Amino acid sequence: MKKKHLIWTGFVLFLLILLTAATIWSLMAGEMKIPFRNMLSILKNQSGMEYAILTNIRIPRLLLAFSIGGALSITGAVLQGVYRNPLVEPYTLGISGGAALGVALVIVSGLNLKLGEFMLPVAGFAGAFATIFLVYFLGIKRDEININRMLLIGVMISFIASSGMMFLMSITSDDNLHSIIFWTMGSLDEPNTMLIKTMVIASLAGLFITIMFAQPLNALRLGEAKATHLGINASVIIRILFVVASLLAGLCVAVGGIIGFVGLIIPHLMRSIIGSDYRILLISSFLGGSFFLIVSDVLARTIISPNELPIGVITGIAGGLVFILVLSRSKQKAIS
Amino acid sequence: MEKNYLKIENLICGYNSFHLDSLNFGIRKGDFAGIIGPNGSGKTTLFKAITGELKIKNGTIALDDKILTQLSIREKARTIAVVTQHTESVAISVEEYVLMGRMPYRSDFQFFETKEDYEVTEKYMKLTDVYRFKDKLMNQLSGGERQLAGIARALTQEPQLLLLDEPTSQLDISHQIQVLNLVQELNTKMGLTVLMIIHDLNLASEYCDYLLLMNEGKLWKKGAPADVLDYKTIEDVYKTVVFTQENPLSKKPAIFLVSNKILSQSKKHGES
Numbered sequence: 001m002k003k004k005h006l007i008w009t010g011f012v013l014f015l016l017i018l019l020t021a022a023t024i025w026s027l028m029a030g031e032m033k034i035p036f037r038n039m040l041s042i043l044k045n046q047s048g049m050e051y052a053i054l055t056n057i058r059i060p061r062l063l064l065a066f067s068i069g070g071a072l073s074i075t076g077a078v079l080q081g082v083y084r085n086p087l088v089e090p091y092t093l094g095i096s097g098g099a100a101l102g103v104a105l106v107i108v109s110g111l112n113l114k115l116g117e118f119m120l121p122v123a124g125f126a127g128a129f130a131t132i133f134l135v136y137f138l139g140i141k142r143d144e145i146n147i148n149r150m151l152l153i154g155v156m157i158s159f160i161a162s163s164g165m166m167f168l169m170s171i172t173s174d175d176n177l178h179s180i181i182f183w184t185m186g187s188l189d190e191p192n193t194m195l196i197k198t199m200v201i202a203s204l205a206g207l208f209i210t211i212m213f214a215q216p217l218n219a220l221r222l223g224e225a226k227a228t229h230l231g232i233n234a235s236v237i238i239r240i241l242f243v244v245a246s247l248l249a250g251l252c253v254a255v256g257g258i259i260g261f262v263g264l265i266i267p268h269l270m271r272s273i274i275g276s277d278y279r280i281l282l283i284s285s286f287l288g289g290s291f292f293l294i295v296s297d298v299l300a301r302t303i304i305s306p307n308e309l310p311i312g313v314i315t316g317i318a319g320g321l322v323f324i325l326v327l328s329r330s331k332q333k334a335i336s
Numbered sequence: 337m338e339k340n341y342l343k344i345e346n347l348i349c350g351y352n353s354f355h356l357d358s359l360n361f362g363i364r365k366g367d368f369a370g371i372i373g374p375n376g377s378g379k380t381t382l383f384k385a386i387t388g389e390l391k392i393k394n395g396t397i398a399l400d401d402k403i404l405t406q407l408s409i410r411e412k413a414r415t416i417a418v419v420t421q422h423t424e425s426v427a428i429s430v431e432e433y434v435l436m437g438r439m440p441y442r443s444d445f446q447f448f449e450t451k452e453d454y455e456v457t458e459k460y461m462k463l464t465d466v467y468r469f470k471d472k473l474m475n476q477l478s479g480g481e482r483q484l485a486g487i488a489r490a491l492t493q494e495p496q497l498l499l500l501d502e503p504t505s506q507l508d509i510s511h512q513i514q515v516l517n518l519v520q521e522l523n524t525k526m527g528l529t530v531l532m533i534i535h536d537l538n539l540a541s542e543y544c545d546y547l548l549l550m551n552e553g554k555l556w557k558k559g560a561p562a563d564v565l566d567y568k569t570i571e572d573v574y575k576t577v578v579f580t581q582e583n584p585l586s587k588k589p590a591i592f593l594v595s596n597k598i599l600s601q602s603k604k605h606g607e608s
Contacts, residue, residue: 005448214447219439222424225389230493231413231440276427279447 008280011273015287019066022294026062027054029298031306060196061301064188065293067203068256069266073289074282075245075252076263077270078210081217081278082241083147089264090249093154094131096260097161099253100184102127104168107179120183121195121254128250131157136242145235147224150242185310186257188297199255206248207286213241214278221276259312261319262289272326292319341365341529342386342497346395349385350553356381357553358395363531363546365400368523370540371533372564373550374574379533382550383501386531387418399497413440417495421502423486424474430485431470434461437492460491464518480511487518498522500532504539512536516543541565541588549573565589 028034034042034050042050075090090096102123106112112119134157139150165184169177190196210217216237219227224234249263266289267281274280296314303309340362347359356378363369371379384390386397388404397404399415407415417437426433437460438453461467466485474482483503490498500519504512520543522528534540540547541561549557549564551573557564567580570591577599579592594602 215439215442219436221426221428222436226418226420226424228389228409229387229413229416229418230436231410233409277432 008274011280011284012287015284015291019287019291019294022291022298023062023066026065026294026298027058029302030058031301060190060193061188061297062294063196063200064190064256065297066290067200068188068252068259069262069289069291069293070286071199071203071206071248071252071289072259072263072293073266073270073285074207074210075249077267077278077281077285078213078217078241078245079263080267081220082238082245083151084220084223085151086268087264088151089261090246090252091258091260091263092158093135093151093246093249094157094161095128095154095246095249096253096258097158097165098127098129098131099124099250100127100180100258101161101164101168102130103183104165104180107176107183108168108172118192118195121192124254124257125250127161128246128253131161132243132246132250135246136239140239145224145238147238182310183257186259186312186315188256188293188311189308190255195255199251202248202251203286206244207282209244210241211279211282213237214282217241217278257312259293259315261315262293265319265323266292268323269326339364341367341400342531343398344382344386344395345398347382347385347392347397348394349390349392350378350381354378354381355393355553356385359555361548361555361558363529365529366523366527367546368520368530368544369532369546369548370544371531371548371550372535372537372540373556377550377573378553379550380501381553383499383533386499387416388412410440413493415495416497416499417490417493418499418501419483419486419490419503421505423482423489425477425482426474428474429471430466430474430477430488431457431461433474433485434466434470434488434492437489440493456494457488457492460488463522464488464491478511479506480508480514483507483511483515484518487515487522491522496529498528498530500530500534502533502535505535512539519543537565537570537591541590542583542586561588565591567591 024036027039028036030053032050032053034054038050042048042054045051072090076088079088079090079093080086103120106119106123111123131154135150135154138153139146165180169180172180216227216232219230219232220234220237222230224238227234252259267285270281270284270288274284293311293315296311296318299318300309300311300314341364343362344359347356349356354376359382371382373379381390385392386404388409392405404412435449435453435457438449438456441453458467461470464484464487466481466488469477469481474485477485486503498519503519504515507515516539519530519532523530532544544561547558547561547564548555549569556573557569565580566589567578570576570578570580577594579594580589581592582588583590
């Protein structure tokens with residue numbers, strides 16, 4: 001085994017340990033503390049208040065944080081690779097804007113009250129899907145992919161969607177306004193177990209599929225033309241990855257609302273620690289993103305307990321600060 | 337006469353505003369051929385037609401009797417390797433970068449490099465003298481070192497044809513010579529067929545056995561440097577006054593440029 005592969009294995013183990021620790025903490029922490037040593041017996045007895053808290057609240061949230069954190073991070077890593085732009089994240093491409101507009105439309109028209117709350121994630125996904133569709137078909141002209149055009153179209157759709165949403169917010173009732181704002185801030189509070197299961201399966205499938213494309217993604221680091229010279233069918237690969245990554249991001253937004261920054265900072269952090277080889281970058285981004293979102297969720301639940309902060313607030317502030325710290329450190333290293 | 341190895345027939349290819357005009361030529365196995373010509377003459381278009389970046393409108397390109405458009409992208413990458421004027425300045429180690437040349441040999445979902453991949457990579461890193469800085473990052477190298485790494489990567493593709501697109505245009509003369517000497521060595525010792533776009537006519541003359549002069553999307557002239565690089569042809573194609581002389585050592589044509597000031601002074605002398 002090469003030294004490189006040993007380092008990779010060690011790093012994945014390290015992340016798994018972090019993730020396990022975060023998982024245990026997230027099950028223990030909350031308004032009602034549940035000691036770790038009681039955890040197994042509570043789950044075995046299948047009764048009582050603590051059992052209800054674990055199975056109805058903490059485990060579902062944990063699963064969502066795990067899958068959404070992981071999924072957003074790999075989509076960020078993939079899209080940054082496809083666009084060769086370090087500032088791209090799932091939401092730059094207008095996916096969150098489209099989803100938010102879809103949700104706002106449903107709330108304003110009252111469809112969620114008539115047909116049920118499940119309409120919100122459905123509308124979110126439909127909005128995200130419509131955006132992906134537009135970006136894809138407007139970005140690809142005469143069979144030729146223009147990465148920059150796709151990026152610009154995504155940014156424009158994002159603007160249009162947020163303006164559309166502001167329009168809806170300005171004409172609707174206070175109650176609806178509150179629902180829209182609450183949704184856009186992002187939350188891991190999801191009562192629908194079907195959605196949670198879908199999210200977990202989709203995130204793991206996303207990880208599996210993108211890892212299959214790790215080598216082509218590695219070649220794309222050199223640009224489309226160079227990747228083609230290396231025998232990679234760049235235009236096909238870019239299309240597949242774009243669709244996979246944005247569907248995954250669309251699903252994340254539909255289920256968890258807009259949880260910003262995870263898809264931007266986690267791949268960056270991982271790249272600066274372990275390098276840009278996608279074979280390790282994808283798996284470590286997934287684990288790192290899961291860890292980050294689980295910890296953020298615990299903080300969101302506990303900082304002003306019994307009230308709860310929107311998780312987007314935590315990921316934005318904590319993520320941003322860590323990111324600035326890392327950037328300033330790496331700059332100093334480069335100078336010295 | 338030896339049969340052509342790379343054969344281009346009736347090639348039409350390009351954009352709405354500009355296209356290659358029914359190009360015909362061939363180069364033989366083991367040739368070191370250069371493509372020269374002014375900006376916008378179609379050199380890069382021809383290049384992109386060979387690499388497959390541009391779709392061909394008409395005609396064929398064949399290498400060793402295989403029609404290139406019929407090869408898969410991967411087969412093509414095992415046949416033709418490309419080095420451009422900018423070898424990527426990325427945060428990847430030289431070794432990892434050179435290893436990428438093995439990509440066309442990997443099966444679709446092969447996750448790790450094989451022992452053979454490492455052996456081939458090491459061999460060509462040593463041959464191109466980049467082995468000594470194999471752990472440096474590509475973006476920490478000088479321009480010349482980066483070009484050598486680019487050639488090492490191209491060689492690990494074990495191609496039959498090496499395409500170079502102005503590999504020396506960003507380099508100072510010592511690195512120009514270093515890179516071109518290496519290419520020449522690969523050409524003579526390994527028998528690698530080389531096709532290179534090059535702007536510098538003196539370097540083209542010195543290193544290439546065979547030159548293709550392009551102008552306005554057509555092949556203007558082809559042949560040995562001495563046949564192509566006469567002052568009349570250069571003046572016609574480049575619209576520039578030059579003087580040519582024989583390099584006393586290599587016996588190949590050397591081209592001298594003259595500034596307008598000197599030119600007008602010498603005209604006055606001629607008149608008086």
